[in-house]
Amino acid sequence: MSEKHLQTGDALPPYGGKLRLFAMRFCPYAERTVLVMNAKNLQYDTVFVNLDHKPEWLLNYSPKGTVPALEYEEGKGIFDSNIINFYLDEKYPDVPLQSTDPLRRAEDKIIVELFAGVQSAFYTAAYNSQALQPNMVDTYHKGLEGLQDTLRARGTKFLHGETPGLVDYTLFPFLERFEALPLVGKPEFELVKSKYELLVNYIEAMKVVPAVKLYYLSPETHAKFIESRNKGDANYNMLDTSSVCCMRPRKKKE
Amino acid sequence: MSEKHLQTGDALPPYGGKLRLFAMRFCPYAERTVLVMNAKNLQYDTVFVNLDHKPEWLLNYSPKGTVPALEYEEGKGIFDSNIINFYLDEKYPDVPLQSTDPLRRAEDKIIVELFAGVQSAFYTAAYNSQALQPNMVDTYHKGLEGLQDTLRARGTKFLHGETPGLVDYTLFPFLERFEALPLVGKPEFELVKSKYELLVNYIEAMKVVPAVKLYYLSPETHAKFIESRNKGDANYNMLDTSSVCCMRPRKKKE
Structure with a gap:
């Protein structure tokens, strides 16, 4: 699998008979589905797409042009991370x-719903920082304190239980990115260990879950992507080492 | 049941041992849950609340202060129409x-997701009409054409089948309100019968479903509420006939 992002004019790769996920390597919504597919040990192909110059065929799978989209059968897709993940x-x-x-399923959905304000504050901080208001920093921290309280009240290693579930795989892609904020000049978004001990331990525990570990990226890598996007030239292919890295098969010389 | 909307300072009525729904009589999101509870023949009490002057206790059931919220057990609530309805x-x-x-469940959710643009155009037209752009009128009609195409493709009386399901009860509260738009000076939102024959027939069929009929309000009534809200004084209690109407028990004279 190359991490090259296909763009306008690029052909759709031939269908390989497996489930196929349309994603963008740095998109937290797409990551939600990657983690669920990994957790379920599903066999799937991934097609990364450039969201600034979308390939024409993306709309066949995702009418709004968003990722993730899942090709569940040749030529047929469903979209939206939550819809896909419940389906899977x-x-x-x-x-x-x-x-x-x-009731527990409803409570898990409420956790995700209450997290929406945290996500929104993250997006503003990362990508629209001139619009950042002090109340958004408050919303972010109140949401994370609430999440930590929920973890404490449940008393389990993960929100789902002793192993992660849908609720954990839904929140984690954002938590993974929050550590990049202090690296892009937003120290007020740091999860200070003394205040967030339980939450930080939870995040660390998620990082080593096999389904997550396979796809996890460091705060430095997320920061680099955020900065490239803010410069107006999102560097989708910064991880594409398909033809140069010794860890992957090199392209044969013609 | 009085249709009086309780407000800041009003006491929470005593718990009656049934499921209890916190709603606002003109809120389409709250109506979604009313219809589902009716369709399931559930016994429940309703507490209507004034959303401009919220009673303090609403936040115990709905941390964001939104309706619907469901008291599923004394003092314990869940909120968000979709979360509540899947729970029920x-x-x-x-x-x-x-x-x-x-897959069909995922497709039903996609119908709802694609309808979000239609809902949003409705809200702008009804309540924020100075912000209305021509592209929103397009979004509204494209969404409704798509919905009509889906009805045609499914070939059933309702989206769910020969009887309505969650997907129908989720969309209908908005469809019910769309007929009010021409009455508040928005003729471009009319569902012209020649173009929307199948969709209009579907809406008419929904109106006579018992779960809907019990709660349905006419376009004139919705228009009256929209106009009162736009004048800055939402007339929550315009249907409260609890002490005057001969169809309900009058209050005893003191």
């Missing part, structure tokens, strides 16, 4: 990622 | 409102 959990129940209790 | 469908499965097929 229902369609491939061998590794169940939700509680069997309807 | 899972918790009270006797009248199932979703397909058993994971």
